[in-house]
Amino acid sequence: MAWLSLVLFLPWFVLLGTLFWLFPRQPRGASRRLFDGVALALAFALSILAMLWGHHIGVVQSDAGPIWRQVLAVLYAYGAFLAVMVAAILLRGPALARRSTKAASKPAAGSP
Known part of the structure; x- marks a missing residue:
């Protein structure tokens, strides 16, 4: 039952991933x-991994009800996904700008 949270959140992950992939539209290189x-x-x-970990924590805690396994699995999975996406958004601009300035500073073939 740990995989239920992934099945339920997969459409939302696809939507967020698509928006991350499409925007900003430029520059779009390799x-x-x-x-x-x-x-x-x-x-x-x-x-x-976070989903499985959250489900395991819900199973181990004896005082938690059965619904908390799924709740923790969803919270951990969503938190991990968003953490990586936020880090990627913050790192994407500087990393790609640095690469594009390196490429722009290289002399073109045949130029003096």
């Missing part, structure tokens, strides 16, 4: 696609 793909894969993987 490095941007690679960065975004790695960030989304990492967010999804950490979300699954």
Whole structure:
């Protein structure tokens, strides 16, 4: 039953991931696609790990009711997904700007 939270939140994760992938629209180079793909894969993987961890914590606590297993799984999964997405948004601009300035400063082939 731990996977129920992932099934329920998967459409929301897809929506947030799509918005992350599409905006801002420019610049869209290979490095941007690679960065975004790695960030989304990492967010999804950490979300699954956090979901399993949250469900396990709900199982271990004997005084919690059965619904708290799912609640903790959802909270942990959503928190992990959002944490990675926020970190990726904050790092994407400076990382890609640094790469584009390096590429712009390289001399073109055949120029003096």
